[in-house]
Amino acid sequence: MGGMNKIDEPTIERARRGDHRAFAAIYHAFAALVFSVALRISRVWHDAEEITQEVFVNLFRKFSQFGFQSSLKTWLYRIAVNTAINARRSHLREDARRLVYEKTAILREAGPDPAARLQAEEEANALLDLLPQEQRVCIVLRTIEGLSYQEIAEVLEININTVRSRLKRGRETLLAWKQGEPK
Amino acid sequence: MTCERWRDLILTDYLDGELSDADRQGLAAHVAGCPSCRDLMEKAPTTLVKPFEALEHPAPPPRVWAGVVQELGLDPQAVDPDRAGVPPGGSAAPAAPVRGWAGRHPWLVFGLGVAVVALLVAGFLFWRQADTAGRPSPAAVEGVVHLMAGDPDAERVIRGSLAFDTPEETFFLPPELFPGERLSK
Numbered sequence A: 001m002g003g004m005n006k007i008d009e010p011t012i013e014r015a016r017r018g019d020h021r022a023f024a025a026i027y028h029a030f031a032a033l034v035f036s037v038a039l040r041i042s043r044v045w046h047d048a049e050e051i052t053q054e055v056f057v058n059l060f061r062k063f064s065q066f067g068f069q070s071s072l073k074t075w076l077y078r079i080a081v082n083t084a085i086n087a088r089r090s091h092l093r094e095d096a097r098r099l100v101y102e103k104t105a106i107l108r109e110a111g112p113d114p115a116a117r118l119q120a121e122e123e124a125n126a127l128l129d130l131l132p133q134e135q136r137v138c139i140v141l142r143t144i145e146g147l148s149y150q151e152i153a154e155v156l157e158i159n160i161n162t163v164r165s166r167l168k169r170g171r172e173t174l175l176a177w178k179q180g181e182p183k
Numbered sequence B: 001m002t003c004e005r006w007r008d009l010i011l012t013d014y015l016d017g018e019l020s021d022a023d024r025q026g027l028a029a030h031v032a033g034c035p036s037c038r039d040l041m042e043k044a045p046t047t048l049v050k051p052f053e054a055l056e057h058p059a060p061p062p063r064v065w066a067g068v069v070q071e072l073g074l075d076p077q078a079v080d081p082d083r084a085g086v087p088p089g090g091s092a093a094p095a096a097p098v099r100g101w102a103g104r105h106p107w108l109v110f111g112l113g114v115a116v117v118a119l120l121v122a123g124f125l126f127w128r129q130a131d132t133a134g135r136p137s138p139a140a141v142e143g144v145v146h147l148m149a150g151d152p153d154a155e156r157v158i159r160g161s162l163a164f165d166t167p168e169e170t171f172f173l174p175p176e177l178f179p180g181e182r183l184s185k
Helices: A009-016 A020-042 A045-065 A072-094 A103-108 A114-129 A133-144 A149-156 A160-178 B003-014 B021-032 B035-053 B062-072 B106-131 B138-147 B152-163
Strands: none
Touching (some): A020 A045, A045 A072, A149 A160, A160 B003, B021 B035
16 A cells, blocks of 8 residues: 555554554654545545544554554554544434535645646545445545555455445446436 | 456456456457447546546644644643654654653652742741740730721731731830820720
8 A cells, every 4th residue: 555654563563552652653644544535535624634533533542452463554544434434424414415525625735726626626526426435435445545456355344356346336337427327 | 258247347457457467368359349348448547537536635734633632632742743753654763651741850849849848847837936936916916906996007007017027026016106095995
């Protein structure tokens, strides 16, 4: 899984034993990853902030349960996905018409051509909105996060062929929509 | 293999770069003679992958970390990666678990404690000594105040003198403060 979140095992071990500085290093290495997943699944900026905070608070409190059976990144993805799904479930119950994305948050960030970035965000979010949750999660992890099928299977604790099946059905839905044939 | 099977493979392993060598060769041979599957293979990346490629991984705003620190009751300065010498994404320098101010300065806390106790003992002894050094009893003072009843200046002076270490002579008030008629009450 990508090389942007490298953090060595001794740091993880110190964080497991309650070292606050090691925990801070882990936060700063993985916060963007968790926030991104939370944002793509919840699609609400403020919710993504709350989900990210909740993920790291839970990580700190349950760190002793991390047994190195999977990578820390896989573990964090799993917590992030589950937290985001639960948050989205309650969010949808609360208000289905709530603002789907905080445009100003995108425009506020420095970078070239904010209008194009905003358009890309809106298009991607509109596509993700077409999908049932389990397919959306697989598309997010594969196409946006770049996880392999095996890694997605580990994060979601499902069979690798189930990953394939969800991706295929999700993409069929997107294709049908693009061709003006909603299923 | 049927078109449906090749189509499934295009929508999954082909798009995601997970095709085996055998499937890659088989797919190339199939699309060479199947316009429908070739069309899907050409359009799928633009339709299904490209819209997500431009997305970024935005970092959460600093208030998220501040919220984590606050909820967990961590010392904000101790977990500041800049102060701790922890580069973002790098490994932290070995560090002892974060302790509070008192935990970091045990001898200073002990010394302060000793000083406070010494001050309290000295204050108590001083008070005892002053009380037994010929100072008029509160009952005597109240008696004089009673004689001076109605004269706020005199009462203030008498009570004020109690706040200090009152020498016996100051207790005998200057006559100008106390008109004779009042003393005679």
